[in-house]
Amino acid sequence: MNPLTNYVEIFNKNDSKLFAELFSDDCIFYDTAPTSVGMDPMFIRGKEGVDMMFNMYFNSMPMSAKPVALNGNIMDYIICYPGIEIPCRGEMLEEKEGKIARYHVCCRK
């Protein structure tokens, strides 16, 4: 099964360890969407990194994702923080044994 299928549903559980299980051990997660709200881009290497980063986010502010469309390895969704909505496009560039191995996210214009 395409690991992106459950991405939004698992993201919305706000459980960083569960979310990190979507990714391969040596994954690369590169997200430039935060720059649209003046934050640094996010580059994460490894499943532990995904856990650490999203543990911080999930515990510091209410955060959710709204699904828009999934077409193969490209997924459109909206990331919602209090008062901020970022339209995102994620692309899975590599999959390994049913896990996301390389995932790039940008802000959808």
Next chain:
Amino acid sequence: MGVYAITGASSGIGAAIGRQLKEQGHRVINISRRTAGEEAADVNIAANLAVKAERARALEELRTVAADGLDGFVSCSGVGPSLPADVILSVNYFAAKEMTEGAYPLVDKKKGVILVVSSNSATLPQLNTELVDILLNQNDEEGAAAYGKTLEGPNKYQAYQASKNAIARWTRRWSGAWAARGVRMNAIAPGATQTELMDQGVADPDFSASMRNYPIPMLYNTGKFLSADDIAKVALFLLGPESVAVCGAVVFVDGGTDGFLRTESL
């Protein structure tokens, strides 16, 4: 051996720096509200550094106690985001700057070293740049206090972050001129460290969740914070002769947090 003055050597990172300096045989002068134990300081100058007049009095006393000069000065006094924002701004920025400027002539006498303790919070997102400008460019303590009084609850974190950002930048701004006269100055930016200040933050419902879940890659899955002694080891390196080529640097001592959160920034 050398003579070192430290603001805030009565607890936390300052006390650990004092202990390690004393273990090396140096004489340590503590400047803080509370008395440092004899394991961390030989002399105590009591002063509430949130109060401008007390800073001036403490510097006067320091000039008497260390009349021959200082081999090093460490600005370490600091308060956390649980306290009122105006106090945070006064202690973490204005007192740090004034005490360092006041101690500089003593350090200059011996061509010593200055170390300023900032925080890795200085570079986190959502920095209040308006407040940083009030501190760093307007140098307006009353204006900053008035602004600080408008910050309540979780927003007090803005004062903490702005004060630590401003003092790190002030260190870099001043370091070149003082280096040209033979005095090195650097800053360290510690991460989440097990101190009284951290205990206060973790106990505060406004900050507890974010502090507990702050990523420290080197302590992943341990539930621990960094130790003050580990921070102090880097401080001693920067105060000592081995770091002779390091000047104007802000050294992150945070178990990998800054590198992890800001991979794309240098």
